[in-house]
Amino acid sequence: MPTDAADAATTGSEFRGWSDPTADAVLRPVRAGNAFEETVERLMAAIKLGVVPPGARFPAERDLAARLGVSRITLREALRALQQAGQVEVRRGRFGGTFVTGPPPAPEPGEARRRAEDMGPALDDALTFRQVLEVGAVQVLATRGLDDAQREVLLARLAAVDSAAPGDYRRLDTAFHLTLAELAGSSSLTAAAADVRMRLNDLLNAIPVLERNIEHSAVQHAAIVGAVLAGDPEAARQAVVEHLDGTAALLRGFLA
Amino acid sequence: MPTDAADAATTGSEFRGWSDPTADAVLRPVRAGNAFEETVERLMAAIKLGVVPPGARFPAERDLAARLGVSRITLREALRALQQAGQVEVRRGRFGGTFVTGPPPAPEPGEARRRAEDMGPALDDALTFRQVLEVGAVQVLATRGLDDAQREVLLARLAAVDSAAPGDYRRLDTAFHLTLAELAGSSSLTAAAADVRMRLNDLLNAIPVLERNIEHSAVQHAAIVGAVLAGDPEAARQAVVEHLDGTAALLRGFLA
DNA sequence: TCTCATTGGTCTAACATCAGTCCATTGATT
């Protein structure tokens, strides 16, 4: 028989040890995939989140490779994959570069359900994590307060999403939500928020944008901003929870 | 001159583009270091967070390599590094394995300030991120409610940290805080919480554990648990903020 | 019309990492 201590390391159920979820969290995979796959994922994220809008170009290969911490060869393989997928267009010479082609084709209705089933429990994981991040972020903002420049940025994003054309709505909605995380001033938080939004984005893009939903969201967005500017953490929390629950319900409704 | 759209991709300051922090978040390095370094980091995290307590052993190399998503060779190199650092003891044969040696030596007083200076802005990043995660988690718990088993786990952790010997305090305090994240049921959240705790742990371990601080924390821990069990999100938020601000102030006090 | 800075395209040699296989050791169990 193993010793008790050794057993604790395996099961985590003993006094000195840990519950399994925490052990799983620490001993989780060091890397999600190989460098190529992860690079493709990131570049797709940049496109889907609108970080590089249609018609714009990515930074030059050398710069981009440095930013992603990846060799130029690996980056080029990833770019070639995006090119073959029609997401991106490459032009040589000075003032050339890698340009994002038109907006990605709208996925078919059935696509959403399939993706959701692929995600499985990861969907609830993402929805919960998103709520934790956004509720926490918005309360930090409400507690700490915003300076004039931050206030201006937030109001600008709010105005942008309110007056968005249906085709731009998702991108501007993403921008609004990520701005909330960004204003909290923690790059880890911004990265986590971008990551979780990315995970939900395929699903969100698969559900139609109805004028009625936009109006509904606009009211909630305004409530969030109002609570933040008023410095009322509890109101901010309620507004965010209500908004996210609405989106989550909408999502689940299309998938149930 | 580049086109406006292309310029937006670089500066992110244009209408269609993004603010720099978000672009930085999406285009951040794909991997923090090489597989060896990241593996060492994870194993050290498991030791420092108490996931594998002193005297206990890690899972067998083959299992551990699989869990970390790394080849056995890379894992062995990492283990050898820990062995040479005296953190770990390797025994061959059945019932052998990789055992954690005694608790890591207490860092000298001056060490803390040096580490804090090394972290630089990353310290504020971590403190902010931690607050967002824990506030968000605790409010999800207070809103959603706990079942009997979860209630029991939470109370057990609370009791454990309250009755901790000074030498065990940090480990049990870590366990308590990570349990809050864990109960929210999102593995992404648990991983993020473990990660940020890890970043702060070297600093926390460098400040002395005073009986007075323990008592103070015990009151706050009880307040957090009370608010969660009472289903009062606002009280939970206040309790967490108060507790974390206290720790943050203590930290900054020792470093200022 | 020509220049040339900037960009993508290509190659090589070195290093990192991997999957798989087999060997050596241990000690509780029989």
Place this chain on the structure above:
DNA sequence: AATCAATGGACTGATGTTAGACCAATGAGA
């Protein structure tokens, strides 16, 4: 005392990844 299952230790060949240097193309600006 012998057995043997589980563990760390060591090796091979294949594949992934990198740094760095150099070539080729482009088109705005002189």
